[in-house]
Amino acid sequence: MASAKLPWVRVWAVLWRAIPATLTDGRVVLALDDSITPKTRTKVFACQRSFDHAAKTNQSAFPWAQTIVTVGLLKVIHVRWCCLPLAFAFYLRKATLSLRSVRIRGRALTFESKFTQAVRLIRSLAEVFPRVPILVVADSWFIDNGLLKPLRQALGSRSHLLSRLRVNAVLHDLPVAVAGRAGRPRKYGDAPAVSRRCRARCGPPLGATR
Template identity: 85%
Template sequence: MPILPVLATQFQSLFPSSDHGRERARWFILTLQAILLPITASRTSNLLRTIATLFGVVIGEARYYTFMASVKLPWTRIWAVLWRAIPDPLTDGRLLVVLDDSINPKTGTKVFACQRSFDHAAKTNQSSFPWAQTIVTLGLLKVIHGRWCCLPLAFAFYLRRATLALRSVRIRGRVLTFETKFTQAVRLIQSFAGVFPRAPILVVTDSWFGNNGLLKPLRRALGSRAHLLSRLRVNAVLHDLPVAVPGRAGRPRKYGERLGSVKAMQTALRATARTYSLNLYGRVRDVVAAEQVVMLKSLRCQVRVVWVYRRTQWIALVTTDLTLSVEQMIEIYGARWKIEAGFREIKQEIGSAQTQTRNPDAVTNHLHFCMVATTITWIYAASLEQAPARRYAAARRTEYAFADVRRALAHDLADVGFGVDCDDPGQGTRNPLIVAVMRLVA
């Protein structure tokens, strides 16, 4: 298990060499280990009990809660270390970055970043406007041992303009100003792209983000290496490529003749559709699709549009990267669903949804811990020689799951931990019961 000790050593080197810095470095690694072990939800109180019970390190409750709300945890440098630790982050010569937002329902009235948010996926027995945090999340799509995975990369809490106008939200005395989701998304993508300054970036989004509100500032920040892959709205109007007319006065036309809406064109192009054999949603499937390169006014550039036909329905995909093939577009956009699975991994399996911290720094630190733990789990999976066996295999689903990787990781953690000394010098060594307990879990 070489990757975990390497990461732990790099993380500890980011903290100051003072007594408090070394203490925070030890507690940081212990907290990560407690989150990674699939024993209990990652509430702060549960983490404190896990550290004392399994690792034999007793920390005062007030001191640990102060640590979890600390403003001195170097998250920017920690994430940079993690991003560089991802093995082979490029897919077909480009970074596949997936972008989406999610809501995290809470019950406390003074929980940071909470507001009334519309939940389009609410069930009949759930509120359509829960009291929740809205989180813009960035992830990396990558194939690990034959299946697509989503590695969390960064996040930002989104607060509506009306929420900030209704009540003043402060972090360490500073009043928060309104930022659109597009502004937050560009900042997150730009920070990640800075670690890979020459790699082309393909941002995979749903139709809400897939417009010029994201592409224009993204191109301004990253240049022509930034591209977009999204689902196209059915009422979008498409235009033919412009044709130069010799001798015509005035500037050249940007758009050719009007072709019609996406919905109208899908009927006309169905006769030209071909069948492609693709690895989609975990197995090889036959997909019927048609394509055409057109001009799209909402993105103000040439795009490739692919119509995917089902038995009774159809969807249209669009990309600004004209080098992408039809097969790549369909397979990559199909992998976009992995960010939804990533939300479940962070909220339910890692347990970020169950925390009730209220302080802004404590809320932010806790989500950082949960996302870092999720990314470490997938980096660990990529470092394995072969995929772990699926514990609950079914006829249609035999590929390994996130929980299977976590059990394999827990088995290794039970023996040597992160491979670095995290024990308090003034206290005993690690509790020997951890090996027996973790073998029962794994």
């Protein structure tokens, strides 16, 4: 099933349409994440030295592995949330592609960020389910303007993201326009007192300086 000769985009579209009861509360709920799959052989497609932030003490922090961006369908089955993988993309760093040429069907691969790959996969799914709201559930790494902005450009207001806030996130009020003030209008308003108290109590995020 990993053959590069199959037209996976068309095959996936047929399989997606065959899924019964795809919607949850009138929308498609998708899970987005990336994972690392360690390999032992040297000639495995899309393998590279990747940093594994979840490596255990007896495991290498930089295994020879595939990095895979996956989009799956979230559904409640027998009273439990389940994820059905729908589409995936192999992520190769720009440094890896500059060291060696990786080709599929004679075409050299060009660099794509994980955000670009995620938007491409979600947009393919959205084309199969037109005019249906898309809710993407991901961890805090993906919830960024790098994903939200191109996703909104591709799907418009029917795309939504759900995630935890990042540890270094700061909540702000909406900016208030001041008439007669020179210069560019403010982009952010004042930080609410709750956010200031939380940062004072918890301290700066990891890696930050006071």
